[in-house]
Amino acid sequence: MNLAVDQDPPFMPPITIYTKSWCPYCHAAKDLLSGKNARFEEISVDGDMAAQRKMAALAHGRWTVPQIFIGDTHVGGCDDLYALERAGKLDGLLSP
Numbered sequence: 001m002n003l004a005v006d007q008d009p010p011f012m013p014p015i016t017i018y019t020k021s022w023c024p025y026c027h028a029a030k031d032l033l034s035g036k037n038a039r040f041e042e043i044s045v046d047g048d049m050a051a052q053r054k055m056a057a058l059a060h061g062r063w064t065v066p067q068i069f070i071g072d073t074h075v076g077g078c079d080d081l082y083a084l085e086r087a088g089k090l091d092g093l094l095s096p
């Protein structure tokens with residue numbers, strides 16, 4: 001009997017990351033999430049001031065990319081994401 005077939009896949013909250021293609025912080029943030037097999041929606045604000053303004057409104061005024069949201073939580077930028085990882089708190093946010 002294969003119990004795994006009857007189980008729901010592990011819940012992971014939706015993840016959204018606002019990026020610019022040339023931004024090294026964006027690549028580093030995506031690398032960390034991908035390394036954890038986290039699926040995320042990427043919204044490029046490359047050359048799109050209106051989209052970046054919308055991002056900033058959601059991100060409590062923060063204008064830099066990346067801006068990362070995990071479920072209802074605004075994580076912040078790349079440094080914030082890596083700080084969560086160093087503090088051992090990122091996995092908990094990804095599998096609440």
Ligand SMILES: N[C@@H](CCC(=O)N[C@@H](CS)C(=O)NCC(=O)O)C(=O)O
Pocket residue numbers: 020022023024025026063064065066076077078079080
């Ligand atoms: N400490 C920030 C640095 C982010 C940052 O400096 N991003 C640059 C692009 S690599 C940026 O958004 N600059 C302003 C802009 O492109 O409008 C983080 O970890 O996310």
